[in-house]
Every structure is written in structure tokens, then in C-alpha cells.
Amino acid sequence: MNPxxxxxLRQGNRLALSRxxxxxxxxxxxxxxxxxxxxxxxxxAHLIGVTGAPGTGKSTLVNQLAxxxxxxxxxxxxxKIAIIAVDPTSPFTGGALLGDRIxxxxxxxxxxxxxxxxxxxxxxxxxxxxxxxxTTLLDGAGFDLILIETVGAGQAEVDIAQLAHTxxxxxxxxxxxDIQAIKAGILEIADILVVNKSDQPGAENTVRALSxxxxxxxxxxxxxxxxxxxxxxxxxxxxxxxPIPGWQTPVQSVIATEGQGIADLVKAIQAxxxxxxxxxxxxxxxxxxxxxxxxxxxxxxxxxxxxxxVDPDRYTKTLEDLIQRKLSxxxxxxxxx
Amino acid sequence: MAERKIRVLIAKPGLDGHDRGAKVIARALRDAGMxxxxxxxxxxxxxxxxxxxQEDVKIVGLSILSGAHNALVPAVIDKLAEAGLDDVxxxxxxxxxxxxxxxxxxxxxxxxxxxxxxTTKVAEDxxxxxxxxxx
Ligand SMILES: Nc1nc2c(ncn2[C@@H]2O[C@H](COP(=O)(O)OP(=O)(O)OP(=O)(O)O)[C@@H](O)[C@H]2O)c(=O)[nH]1
Ligand SMILES: [Mg+2]
Numbered sequence: 246m247n248p249x250x251x252x253x254l255r256q257g258n259r260l261a262l263s264r265x266x267x268x269x270x271x272x273x274x275x276x277x278x279x280x281x282x283x284x285x286x287x288x289x290a291h292l293i294g295v296t297g298a299p300g301t302g303k304s305t306l307v308n309q310l311a312x313x314x315x316x317x318x319x320x321x322x323x324x325k326i327a328i329i330a331v332d333p334t335s336p337f338t339g340g341a342l343l344g345d346r347i348x349x350x351x352x353x354x355x356x357x358x359x360x361x362x363x364x365x366x367x368x369x370x371x372x373x374x375x376x377x378x379x380t381t382l383l384d385g386a387g388f389d390l391i392l393i394e395t396v397g398a399g400q401a402e403v404d405i406a407q408l409a410h411t412x413x414x415x416x417x418x419x420x421x422x423d424i425q426a427i428k429a430g431i432l433e434i435a436d437i438l439v440v441n442k443s444d445q446p447g448a449e450n451t452v453r454a455l456s457x458x459x460x461x462x463x464x465x466x467x468x469x470x471x472x473x474x475x476x477x478x479x480x481x482x483x484x485x486x487x488p489i490p491g492w493q494t495p496v497q498s499v500i501a502t503e504g505q506g507i508a509d510l511v512k513a514i515q516a517x518x519x520x521x522x523x524x525x526x527x528x529x530x531x532x533x534x535x536x537x538x539x540x541x542x543x544x545x546x547x548x549x550x551x552x553x554x555v556d557p558d559r560y561t562k563t564l565e566d567l568i569q570r571k572l573s574x575x576x577x578x579x580x581x582x
Numbered sequence: 583m584a585e586r587k588i589r590v591l592i593a594k595p596g597l598d599g600h601d602r603g604a605k606v607i608a609r610a611l612r613d614a615g616m617x618x619x620x621x622x623x624x625x626x627x628x629x630x631x632x633x634x635x636q637e638d639v640k641i642v643g644l645s646i647l648s649g650a651h652n653a654l655v656p657a658v659i660d661k662l663a664e665a666g667l668d669d670v671x672x673x674x675x676x677x678x679x680x681x682x683x684x685x686x687x688x689x690x691x692x693x694x695x696x697x698x699x700x701t702t703k704v705a706e707d708x709x710x711x712x713x714x715x716x717x
Binding site: 267338341344347360361 | 585586587589608609611612613614615616617618619620621622625628629632633635636637638665666667
């Protein structure tokens, strides 16, 4: 078997998929070829981000969600589910302890579920550099839903908002005050807010506080939360026409360890997916992401080309002149490009 | 930014409920710069092989204190082979009587570590074990 054969992936060969993920993660050129081959077959998977502070119960929740989402509520058909669980790389040693699988043991033995742990490898936004590429491979390999657990950083995870169609922000009672949550901008990125550990004291207060903040944001402000997708969407051609009735971010109480509240959460996820598809925001979001990816690729390439073309001595000399203020930054630019 | 990392699975097969040793090893290997996937207690050989496949690790470390190593270790190695992971190298840590070690090695285990093993040695042995492997 050729481990990087796109056909093997599309036929559901799990070993081929696993090796392909490694190739992509390690920046192996064969991994890029594979992505190119699979790309036309992607774009269908529903990417669901699960983010929130450390220890709020993200992995436990993902475990429950994967089980509950396996069967399509409408068609009764079995869906294939992939999970990407990202944990932080130690900046000191470069190593990582990836422990999210501990909470996902219920899922082993199910051939319709594939779990892959990922170290952040220095990336700071809650995901790893190749998480997006992983979703392309998994999508191309036929997974219908991809659950992405971010690093528990406890602050606005902008990367996941860009990558996922649906972002679930997990809170737990007693973990820092709720004002913290606003500061961190979670209301901006949450499509669904979950208050997990509802068996613990203070859960009702957390629900109340979050609901109050949401209604404030949705009611008074000049930028209603519901239109956040539209607001972000100014990528030139992917234009947002007239305002579409907005999405009301729900606040849902869950006890992930007991499976309580999971059925309602699943409904909310499906409703959000339907909302994105019906309003056309699904395409808008994809278009934005692809354009952004393209732009950052162009930036990298242009930068590399420039680095190759510039004379290092001339660069050093120009930099010195700039530091001594003999040259302005603009004049330096003109000398070097 | 794109780099190769050694990925290791640390698993605890069998029924004993102590994973202190497994966690010590997992942390030590992380501190040696590896990416360590830890799967928790009471893993069956099937579960271990499946996790090794999904995570594409090249090393599996089994922590066994229950005394059932003579049954569990060959079972894990068989399941790895069934999953197409013949190239994955296995080490064992735990309380293993001296007499049982040759048998485990004969089954394809590359090292057995008793209590109090210097963890830097475990990390070094992993690097050596991987060097002898065609990439
Ligand atoms: N009481 C209670 N405990 C829970 C609940 N959900 C999760 N936990 C516990 O919270 C702890 C952390 O759960 P995880 O699922 O590992 O949390 P996480 O957010 O994935 O953690 P990191 O990945 O380390 O950020 C575990 O001990 C869980 O058993 C819940 O609904 N109620
Ligand atoms: Mg977790």
C-alpha cells in the first residue's frame, strides 16, 4: 500500500489516513500533494470547534457529542466523525503531553470515529499550524463531522472562529468570574455557549450571567451579535447582501460526565448548521477562510522570494542607516525592493 | 515550524488502578522533547492498538503492575501487528520478575524497565530504537 495514496484515504483506510496526517504535520511535500489531490472532494464536512478554559470539560463533552452525533437525526444514517484534540507544546522542551483521549475512551472500537491528538508546536491561537490541513484530509477521507478541541487557553480563540463553522464555548461554574469571559471576547466567537458541570454549585449563576450579557449584546449594541458572520465578511467578492435574520446564541446547561443536556446541545449544533446553510453563510465563511489562507500563502511566498533576491550586505547596511536615522523606513524599503 | 517529533503512546493495559508510574514516564518523555499521548487506565490490547494506529506513534510504552504482563504484552503486540503496525516498537515498565524478561524480549519488546529506572535512559533508548528503523 502506498501510504500517501489519495484513493486509499477515500476508501476509508485508517492507517493510510493516519500516516497522511503525520506527513502533513511534518511538512512533508507528499502531504501537500495529497491535500491537492483531495481538495476538490472537500468542503462538505461540518467543522465544530470546542473551546474554553483548561479543565472546563471540553474532552468529556466531545466524547459525549461524538456518540450523540453519530446518527443523523433527520435521515437516521450513520455519520462518520473525526476528532482533532489539540494540547499545548511546552515552549521549554518542545515536548507535549496529549491527554485528551483519556476522556474519550467510550469511542474506541467504533470504526466510524477517528481521534487524533495534536501538539500545538509553537502556534499560539489555540490550534496548531496544520490543524486546518488536518480538516481537509479528514473531510476528503469522508468524515461528515469534525470536532476540534482547542488548547484550553481561556481567552478568545480567534483561530477556531476562523476555521470552524460552529464554535461551542465551554464554561464551568466557579472558574474565574464571568466578567473575565466578556473581556476574553468569548461572546464574539461563540455560536453556542455551554455551561458544563451544571451539577456543581454556582452553575445557575453562570447561566444567568452569560444570558444577561448575551441579551445586552444582542439588544442594545450597534453591532448586534447575531450578525457577526456578516460583519466579518468583507472579502471583496464574497459579498454579504441584505441582512439575514440572525442566529441567537443559546446558553445550554450540560453535565458532560452524565450525558445530561447533550441531546439539546446536539439539536443546537444541527440548528446552527442548518442556519448557516440556509442563509448562505456557510459559503461566505468558507470563502473568507480560503481567501485568508491564500493571502497568507502569498505573503509567505513573496517574503521567501524577496529573501532570496536581496543582497545580505546591502540589507545590513540599509538597516544600519535606518537605525542611525540616515534613512527613513520608506527610503529603506525603496532601496531593498 | 514543520518538524518531525517523536510520538509515543503510553498505555496502561490490565485492571490495576495505579497510573503514577505511567504518568512519571509520560512527563519525562515530554521533557525530553517528545509528543506523548496518554490514554488512561484499563486499556484492552485492542484499544491500545487502535490508539497507536490513529496517533501514528512509532513507540508504545506499556505500564503494567498487575502481574499479568506475560498475557498482556504478547496480546498487545499481536493486535499491533493485526493493525498493520509491525514497525511500532514496544517497551514495558512496571514490576516484572527477572525471569519473565527474556520471554517478553522474545516477543519483540525492546526494553523492560523496573521501578526506579532513570527516566533519561528511557528517552535515550527510544531514540536508539528509532534509529535502527528504516524511515
Ligand atoms: N462534576 C463534573 N465534572 C466534570 C464534568 N465534565 C467534566 N468533568 C471533569 O472535569 C475534569 C476535566 O475534564 P476534561 O474533559 O479533561 O476537561 P478539558 O476542558 O478537556 O481539559 P483540558 O483539555 O486539560 O483543558 C475531569 O475530571 C472531568 O471528569 C461535569 O459535567 N461535572
Ligand atoms: Mg481536554
